[in-house]
Amino acid sequence: MARRVPGGVLLAAAMLFGATGGEARPPAVAGIEATYDFYLGGIWAGKLTLEAEFGAGTYHAGITARTAGIVGFFFKTGVEAETVGRIDAAGLSPERFSADAYEPGHRQKVEISYQGGSPVAVVAEPAYRARPWSISFAGQPGIADPLSAAFEALAPAGPDAICNQTADIFDGERRWAIEIGPPHLEGGREGGRIRCDANYVRIAGFKPTLMGKWARRPLALFFEDRGDGLFHVVRVAGQTWLGLAVLLLRE
Numbered sequence: 001m002a003r004r005v006p007g008g009v010l011l012a013a014a015m016l017f018g019a020t021g022g023e024a025r026p027p028a029v030a031g032i033e034a035t036y037d038f039y040l041g042g043i044w045a046g047k048l049t050l051e052a053e054f055g056a057g058t059y060h061a062g063i064t065a066r067t068a069g070i071v072g073f074f075f076k077t078g079v080e081a082e083t084v085g086r087i088d089a090a091g092l093s094p095e096r097f098s099a100d101a102y103e104p105g106h107r108q109k110v111e112i113s114y115q116g117g118s119p120v121a122v123v124a125e126p127a128y129r130a131r132p133w134s135i136s137f138a139g140q141p142g143i144a145d146p147l148s149a150a151f152e153a154l155a156p157a158g159p160d161a162i163c164n165q166t167a168d169i170f171d172g173e174r175r176w177a178i179e180i181g182p183p184h185l186e187g188g189r190e191g192g193r194i195r196c197d198a199n200y201v202r203i204a205g206f207k208p209t210l211m212g213k214w215a216r217r218p219l220a221l222f223f224e225d226r227g228d229g230l231f232h233v234v235r236v237a238g239q240t241w242l243g244l245a246v247l248l249l250r251e
Contacts, residue, residue: 027054027059027087027092027151027152027155029054029155029156029230030053030055031051031052031053031054032050032051032061032155032156033050033051034049034050034232034250035047035048035049035050035249035250036048036049036050036236036247036249036250037247037248037250038065038067038245038246038247039244039245039246039247040240040242040243040244040245041242041243041244042243042244043069043070044068044069044071045067045068045069045071046065046067046068046069046071046072046078047065047250048063048064048065048247049063049064049065050062050063050151051063052151052155054087054155055087057086057087057088058084058085058086058087059083059084059086059087059092059151060082060083060084061083061084061147061148061151062080062081062082062083062147063079063080063081063147063150064078064079064080065079065080066078066079075103075104076102076103077102077104078101079099079100079101079102080099081097081098081101081147082097082098082147083096083097083098083145083148083151084096085114085148092144092148092152093114093116093148094114094117094144094145094147094148095113095114096111096112096113096114097111097112097145097146097147097148097172098110098111098112099146099172108124108125109125110122110124110125110171110172110173111123111124112137112145112170112171114145117142117144118140118141118142118143119137119140119143119145119172120137122137122173124172124173128172128173131207133204133205133206133207134173135173135174135204135205137170137172140168140170140175143168143169143170143175144167144168144169144170145169145171146169146171149167149178156228156230156231156232157230157231158229158230158231159183159194159223159231162183162194162196162223163180163181163182163183163194164180164181164182164183165178165180166178166179166180168203173205174204174206175204175205176200176201176203177200177201177203178198178199178200178201178219179198179199179201180196180198181196181197181198182196183223184196193222193223193224193234194222194231195221195222195223196220196221196222196223197218197219197220198218198219198220198221199216199217199218200217200218200219201215201216202214202215202216217240218239219236219237219238220236220237221233221235221236222234222235222236222237232249233249234248234249235248235249
């Protein structure tokens with residue numbers, strides 16, 4: 001990560017959930033409402049709220065995330081984002097994604113339009129500056145927006161439908177992937193927790209100083225049975241240059 005705490009920290013934390021790929025599937029639930037507490041270096045640093053509705057062939061999902069506490073006092077950052085699209089046999093297919101992220105001295109808004117699940121237009125305010133490492137939306141066919149990828153992974157599912165997945169994600173400026181390995185059952189089959197080891201992988205659109213040894217970062221995702229045979233994410237953890245970053249589901 002860069003040597004600062006941008007509004008993208010919480011956005012990145014949210015998007016670390018993202019995992020489509022593998023056997024794509026429509027959500028098994030009608031909606032999601034959840035709040036996660038965000039910890040950085042063992043200190044409570046804010047919260048992230050998720051909401052999604054999955055209807056008859058359509059979906060609408062959003063997140064709100066912001067720093068708080070002592071971290072928020074020194075680094076006031078946050079993001080609001082939403083996505084809408086259609087649901088088919090292959091899963092979630094976005095039609096429009098928008099995000100509004102802020103950090104001290106900077107605010108960035110972006111909207112991505114899709115046709116057939118592929119981005120066809122990106123509008124950013126302020127406009128992205130062209131750099132040697134910049135990439136175009138035209139070279140990202142079939143790549144999910146961050147929220148569609150995240151909610152397809154977050155939607156509660158059976159134990160055989162989690163882990164063992166790979167996602168390609170494009171946020172309008174950068175492309176990255178989440179690679180999730182096989183599940184590991186912890187604590188026995190009754191009331192146990194499933195751990196999935198994963199990697200966050202930067203692919204393109206990042207400045208060279210964020211590539212190299214910074215391009216691949218390990219993560220761990222933990223799933224628990226909600227009580228109805230469907231598993232949902234209760235914890236995500238990964239190391240950053242600021243220490244261990246953790247998202248914990250608020251009960």
